[in-house]
Amino acid sequence: xxxxxxxxxxxxxxxxxxxxxxxxxxxxxxxxxxxxxxxxxxxxxxxxxxxxxxxxxxxxxxxxxxxxxxxxxxxxxxxxxxxxxxxxxxxxxxxxxxxxxxxxxxxxxxxxxxxxxxxxxxxxxxxxxxxxxxxxxxxxxxxxxxxxxxx
Amino acid sequence: xxxxxxxxxxxxxxxxxxxxxxxxxxxxxxxxxxxxxxxxxxxxxxxxxxxxxxxxxxxxxxxxxxxxxxxxxxxxxxxxxxxxxxxxxxxxxxxxxxxxxxxxxxxxxxxxxxxxxxxxxxxxxxxxxxxxxxxxxxxxxxxxxxxx
Numbered sequence: 609x610x611x612x613x614x615x616x617x618x619x620x621x622x623x624x625x626x627x628x629x630x631x632x633x634x635x636x637x638x639x640x641x642x643x644x645x646x647x648x649x650x651x652x653x654x655x656x657x658x659x660x661x662x663x664x665x666x667x668x669x670x671x672x673x674x675x676x677x678x679x680x681x682x683x684x685x686x687x688x689x690x691x692x693x694x695x696x697x698x699x700x701x702x703x704x705x706x707x708x709x710x711x712x713x714x715x716x717x718x719x720x721x722x723x724x725x726x727x728x729x730x731x732x733x734x735x736x737x738x739x740x741x742x743x744x745x746x747x748x749x750x751x752x753x754x755x756x757x758x759x
Numbered sequence: 760x761x762x763x764x765x766x767x768x769x770x771x772x773x774x775x776x777x778x779x780x781x782x783x784x785x786x787x788x789x790x791x792x793x794x795x796x797x798x799x800x801x802x803x804x805x806x807x808x809x810x811x812x813x814x815x816x817x818x819x820x821x822x823x824x825x826x827x828x829x830x831x832x833x834x835x836x837x838x839x840x841x842x843x844x845x846x847x848x849x850x851x852x853x854x855x856x857x858x859x860x861x862x863x864x865x866x867x868x869x870x871x872x873x874x875x876x877x878x879x880x881x882x883x884x885x886x887x888x889x890x891x892x893x894x895x896x897x898x899x900x901x902x903x904x905x906x907x
Contacts, residue, residue, distance in 0.1 A: 633902075633903075633906045636902070637898075637899060637902045637903075640793070640796075640898070640902050641800070641895065641898045641899070641902075643793065643796060643797045643800065644796060644797060644799075644800025644801045644803075644804055644898075645800075645801070645804060647797035647801065648797045648798060648799075648800050648801010648802065648804060648805070649801050649804070649805060650801075651797060651798055651801055652801060652802070652805060652827075655830070660830075661826050661827065661830060662815075662818065662823075662826050664818075664822075665815075665817055665818055669817050670815065673814055673815045673816065673817060674805070674814065674815060676814075677804075677805070677808070677813075677814055744797075745794055748790070748793050748794055748797060749790045749793075749794070752786075752789060752790050752793055753786070753790075756786055
């Protein structure tokens with residue numbers, strides 16, 4: 609893992625992003641604005657699961673229409689996040705908030721998977737929504753904390 | 760008239776002193792600012808995309824606005840409060856920061872545009888595009904405060 613991080617760090621891609629004055633802040637801005645598309649749309653679905661908003665629409669209806677936007681956001685975040693990681697891979701590898709962020713993202717994915725694989729009951733929907741919105745909030749906070757701890 | 764005195768007062772206020780002394784307050788305020796960005800940005804995005812015919816089309820745009828308004832106002836409140844806290848931590852840096860000077864008028868335009876103009880002519884697609892651009896501009900300028 610550490611070897612991969614060091615390879616990525618010293619690769620052409622990692623070096624180019626790190627040495628350019630503009631690429632890193634631009635990619636970072638895309639990554640921050642992408643939060644709205646990914647976490648913003650996820651939170652709307654989660655609030656529907658919790659029964660807070662859009663109660664006149666079924667969960668399935670909201671999910672079918674909102675999740676394509678969420679996946680688009682995920683693509684934006686994954687690409688921009690990978691580029692940011694490439695520039696700082698050697699530092700990120702041992703960065704505690706970065707590790708916490710990866711774990712929280714994994715748990716959020718697992719939560720969604722478990723929810724989709726099982727029959728929907730109101731209680732289950734609330735639990736899944738509560739877990740999801742909490743985990744994604746954690747992902748955002750951990751992501752912000754990466755820069756506080758490094759260097 | 761220069762608004763510098765407002766920033767100086769904010770920096771000397773109880774909030775300013777606390778923000779500058781505390782070792783975690785700035786970081787915490789930044790996290791709340793980001794969390795509320797997700798909520799506000801996501802809501803604004805979904806409503807304007809709905810006007811453009813994308814996403815939550817099973818609900819009318821007006822219905823979506825009605826449903827999301829309390830949530831959006833709540834998120835905006837968190838953004839403003841955490842934003843004031845961030846400014847109180849470094850008021851003079853903000854006052855002389857070009858990105859900050861771009862962001863504040865843009866923010867005012869975006870809020871007024873959403874609350875006044877779009878409230879009246881919600882179905883207009885061109886207005887939805889302008890709204891998205893205004894809010895994206897606010898986010899862009901906000902991110903730039905820390906870069907320049």
